[in-house]
Amino acid sequence: MTKPERLSLSAGTPAANAPRLGDVLLERGLITPAQQARALDLSRSWRVRFGEVVIAMGWTKSLDLFRTLAAHLGAPFVDLLAEPPDAALLHAEDAPQYMAQLLIPWRKRADGVLIVATAAPGEETTAFIARKWGLDVEIVITSKFDIIWTIQRSFDRIQSHDAVHSLSERDPLMSAKQIITPEQLIFIYALLSLLALGLIVSPVATLIAANTIMGLWYLGNFIFKGLLVWHSEQAQDAEGDQLSRAAQALRDEDLPVVTVLVPMFREPEVLPILTHALRNLQYPRSKLDIKLVLEAGDHETIQAAQALGLEGIFEILRVPPSHPQTKPKACNYAMRFARGEYLVIYDAEDKPEPDQLRKVVAAFQRSPANTACIQCRLNYYNAHENWLTRMFTLDYSLLFDLLLPGLERLKVPIPLGGTSNHFRLDVLRELNGWDPFNVTEDADLGIRLTQKGYRVGVIDSTTYEEANVAIGNWIRQRSRWIKGYMVTFLVHTRRPIHLVRATGIGGALGFTFFVGGTVLSALLNPLYWLMLLLWTLSHASGFERFFPPLLGYLSLFNLLAGNGAFVYLSMLAPLRRRWVDLVPYSLSIFAYWGLMSVAAYKALWQLVYKPFYWEKTQHGLSTHTAAELAKAKAAMQEGNQ
Template identity: 55%
Template sequence: MGDRLIERGLLTPQQLEAALALQRRWGTRLGDVLLAQGWVRPYAFYSVLAEHFGRPFVDFDQSPPDPSLWREEDLTTYTELLVLPWGRSKGGILTFAVADPDPEALQWVRERAGEPVDFVITSKFDIIWQVQRHSEDYLSDYAVNELFNRDPVHSARRVFTKAQIAGIYTTASLALVSLAVWPITTLLVFNAGLAFFLLINFGLRVLFTWVGSEAEIDIKVTGEEVAALANADLPTYTVLVPMYNEPEVLPLIVDALRKMDYPLSKLDVKLVLEEGDEVTISAAKEMGLEGIFEIIRVPPSLPKTKPKACNYALAFARGDLVTIYDAEDQPEPDQMKRAVLAFRKSRPGTAVIQARLNYFNREQNWLTRLFTLEYSLWFDFYLPALEALHIPIPLGGTSNHFDMHILRSVQAWDPYNVTEDADLGVRFTQLDYHVGVVNSTTYEEANSRLGNWIRQRSRWIKGYMQTYLVHMRRPLHLYRTLGHTGFWGFQFFIGGSVLNALLAPVLYLMFAWWLITHGRALDPLFPAHILNISLFNLLIGNGFLIYLSMVSVFKRHLYRLIPYALTAPAYWLLQSVAAYKALWQLIHKPFFWEKTAHGLTGASGEMGKEGKA
């Protein structure tokens, strides 16, 4: 192949020599190396490949395939093995177009066809584009409805079930009757329950930070283990990059993926773009990307959400593992290798490994500093503790590394849930799969503008509300599948996060009213023992949360952020604003995806490398 490419002036001897060196280092085929490096254009390469195998080359623009020969249940296999039924010869023999004529693909064709077959060669991009063009309706319907059709109890498509609506009305009615008949007693019971709930919630977060601070929790994969990993043993890795109207940040993620410490010839990168997003599609085309990058155009359908787009793109994935990166992400270069090793060291049935997230523009303003404090506590302390305590982990929206087989077996993401990965983490645990955390970080762009932050945070909280409602449809089943610790951890970590944000303004207003007026109207609601617990929550509990925000930066040595933790209460109030917006949207626009603008800072991902956990 190398000699043929040189003879046709498609490759220089120096490039061939470099490609052979990469082939030995990466443990992949020469053609994969050449396409991954972009040294030979795909159309030219596959033309020469056809000559090498002595088979005709077919350009689908000139000789399109016959879609009537396709089987819908095989569409994923077509794109995975890069084969496609093309037509029948004059003698009636079924002919398949293949882009990768390896023994596995050819054997699958022969077994699946059940009749004599012939082969022609075509470009892998021709196969992908043809499947998108002729099967987009089927794949779009699959992406939107497959989870609801197969497992409706775990789909957020129905926001409230009839039982939940009945329960809400019954509880509200009983509360109103009780309030009318026994007003003081009812308010006292409610106040006492709230005080104890907040006390336990504060205690759990201290516990999570304590457990998450243990040194052995951080030692998942060592640098020595990464260095000893043989490239030839690495699996093919699919990377989904969902984007919408973000041409300005496309070069960032492309450059980050090129710099990954992973054989480029084993990367299968899907730029997941909405069909109407011509500005980003044009930007991707103009970049002249290497053969590892493919544009997946998501046809218009509702709901218009990131998980729906990822479900659609998953039909074209060829990796054994799959991860998601947002357009502005800057993952540490060895993250994929660490994820591979983490899977190998994890328990059987591990479905996903979550990398940690942090921000590269943390010093931009007050909002980004508080955002960094929050994320550091969440990903460096809370999530490792949840894993250690066997409590369901609400995954972050990026840098999740999935076992492809398991992900497909559970119908992937819920297109109706606007925090799809948080829901998927809980669903995995319910289905008896495991979720792990790896000691590698992806650096993102923290929201630096208040309106943008509110939009993003309200979507996250709305998704938490959806996740809580979905998984509490069968509370007894949830208890049996999660166990005592997992069930109550879910109540306080998922449900409690939402409840805290909704109740905080009410409690602050009550305290402010008492502080200003010194009124005694609330005294009946605060007998001595309840008053003591409430004061403990207000002073010690909130004080501990501020202290935990200070502690959160120690793993990354971001000591300059410590003084800003004293302003955390103002940040919590902003979360309450977002929570009430989320509650309104849950009722009126449950599936609306509020777009978050990226590229609002000129900072680069390199800023994040100084503080590595």
């Protein structure tokens, strides 16, 4: 390699009489006059470098731009893949700084001068170099992707270990690596022993007591869900309008960089849909740090992503193989490469509303300082495809449009949904990210955030997904969710006194009803349905012993009024979105609850035998997927013309 020229730490700005970078790119035929004019406008509007706009818009290749930039600045260009840095100069604890600043120490000359390779030359970079390494430094230019790949290759083993074990090693009581503690086992054993003893000594009295407890619990669950819906209805529309106006008032130049993580596994068919949706976000492209998080062994998806020729805002991160192979482990690994102030998770088939990121930034600005996460709403774009998709849509409409806003208002810990969670990156790193041993990692993280003193907000912005169209696929997905709820409940009830102190009595009870209640309902419902069937067939013979009058009235009230209330809430949920045609399907919700119970018992079996197993949900089965794919490919072709 040619010996680099000595550059001062104010390097990064060419001489006053030198041609502009845009003129050099135009002269070399790397951009068109129209692209140059547009890039100049956007660089002023977004307040970013000209080259960042060109890369973000996909008007030239990354390598061509950075080679031209090096020549423009009179600095050498270094290919880090061909000439990797001296490993002795690299420190794993500095990797986040390398990523944030897009630089890396490269070599040290014999006279002791450090050579730093950067993809972001300028005053901010040279000031950082001066603070970290002093003034005796030379600067060379490299590409952004060279830095990313070099950091990934250099710290692969350490970052892979941290992605799996960071939480369990630093905060073991919040980790699901050990599902049940000895104390919990003793408690469960004592409870079962007490129940068995009661059934031996006084079976009738024991069953009456058990039925009374369950009856009161069902009643409390109905009342709690009703309170959530009532509170969620207070001023939602007014708050949504205020947030929309605040988001529109944000200036592009003031918007922060946002990292978008898209964990995928064996989903090459939905890549064009995903990239099309992300391009439609009403956010400065050069301030998007989009990472396609792919398993290193998933060659099909990796090749499909490379074949798309994506713009420079898209990066492919290959997650090294390790166990458990879960989405949270992949996100933990990718988080170490994030450069944004905020970080959001989207699934491969997601279609967020175009103004979502702007709304989230506005929401963070308007929220208390301890707000660490903003949860957006989820729903489905193929809601009307069949009975299952309609029921799934009713389920999500109730959860995200009514129940979660109610949890926020009552200050009850919010179990986050699996996508469209927008985090402050500094808090996410402070809490060691997601738990790779929990298969509903976001639900767990939402509870953990609250216990650590942070707040989760919910806003009126929707991300649309593909609803499951096949019952078997739905049960696989739902059983994983319920298993994760079981694990989350076990983890966060290990220290009940701490839970009450951190969340308050109301928060702890709300968590018990919402997370524990969801699981318990699905497990107990078939037992009570069976008793109802037997009672009906036997004309009440023998059941009066176990249901004395007062308990019988309570059980009858729960059966009629409680289940009726849930049917009513399911009818109410789609009305907020004016999906009136879905309302009649609420009457078939009992069949949907039956499927949930099947999934719950499968989840219970897996909790015992395969607690960390991530059951893959297959996407792209909807008939709508083909239409979405055609639309995305047409938009891509139009953009390339």
